[in-house]
Amino acid sequence: MSKLTKDKLSEYEKKETKARKKNVIKVGMSTCGVAAGAQEVFEVLKNTVRQRNLDIDVQKCGCGGKCYAEPMVEVSIENFPVVVYGNVDKNFAVSIIDRHIINKELLNDHIYDIFEENGDKI
Numbered sequence: 001m002s003k004l005t006k007d008k009l010s011e012y013e014k015k016e017t018k019a020r021k022k023n024v025i026k027v028g029m030s031t032c033g034v035a036a037g038a039q040e041v042f043e044v045l046k047n048t049v050r051q052r053n054l055d056i057d058v059q060k061c062g063c064g065g066k067c068y069a070e071p072m073v074e075v076s077i078e079n080f081p082v083v084v085y086g087n088v089d090k091n092f093a094v095s096i097i098d099r100h101i102i103n104k105e106l107l108n109d110h111i112y113d114i115f116e117e118n119g120d121k122i
Contacts, residue, residue, distance in 0.1 A: 022057055023054075023055060023056040023057065023076065023077045023078060023101070024056065024057045024058075024059060024074075024075075024076045024077075025045055025049070025056055025057070025058045025059070025073060025074070025075050025076075025096070026059050026060070026061040026073070026074040026076075027041055027042040027045065027058070027059070027060055027061065027071065027072075027073050028061055028062065028063060028064050028070060028071060028072040028073070028074075029042065029060040029061065029062070030062050030063035030070075032063065032067040032070045033063070033070040033071050033072065035070070036070035036071050037070075037071050037089060037090075038070060038071035038072075040089075040090055041071045041073065041088050041089065041090060041093045042058065042060060044090040044093045044094065045058050045073070045093050045096070045097070046058045048093070048094055048097045049097065052097065054097070054101065056077070056101065061074070064084065066086060066112060069086030069087055069112050070086070070087075071086075071087070071088045071089075072084055072085065072086050072088065072112065073085045073088045073093065073096060075096060075100055075101065077100075077101055080104060081114050081115060081116055081122060082114070082115040082116075082119075083100065083106065083111055083113070083114050083115075084111070084112050084113040084114070085107065085110040085111060085112065086110055086111075086112040087110060088110065092107075092110060095107060
């Protein structure tokens with residue numbers, strides 16, 4: 001196995017950024033997330049996306065390191081910054097679909113992190 005250099009990592013990141021054209025919602029499903037209600041949020045997001053026939057992949061992911069803000073949801077859609085929302089409940093999950101994804105509106109009250117498409121923190 002070859003050594004991972006900064007140049008190789010940068011090259012990989014460029015490939016990943018180009019490859020990331022699919023709209024994705026990730027729900028933190030670690031122990032702290034599940035205990036805070038992430039399973040219910042995941043089901044609401046998955047069902048709402050399916051019912052509205054949206055081209056979005058809803059995925060489970062691990063801990064984001066902010067257990068106090070669980071359930072956390074990362075939203076990555078084309079031509080829009082990647083946003084991590086915290087303290088998401090089932091009602092706010094529907095707002096993410098309606099306002100963030102469909103209307104391209106940031107929901108400021110629940111934003112915990114925001115990144116450019118290339119991964120740089122804003």
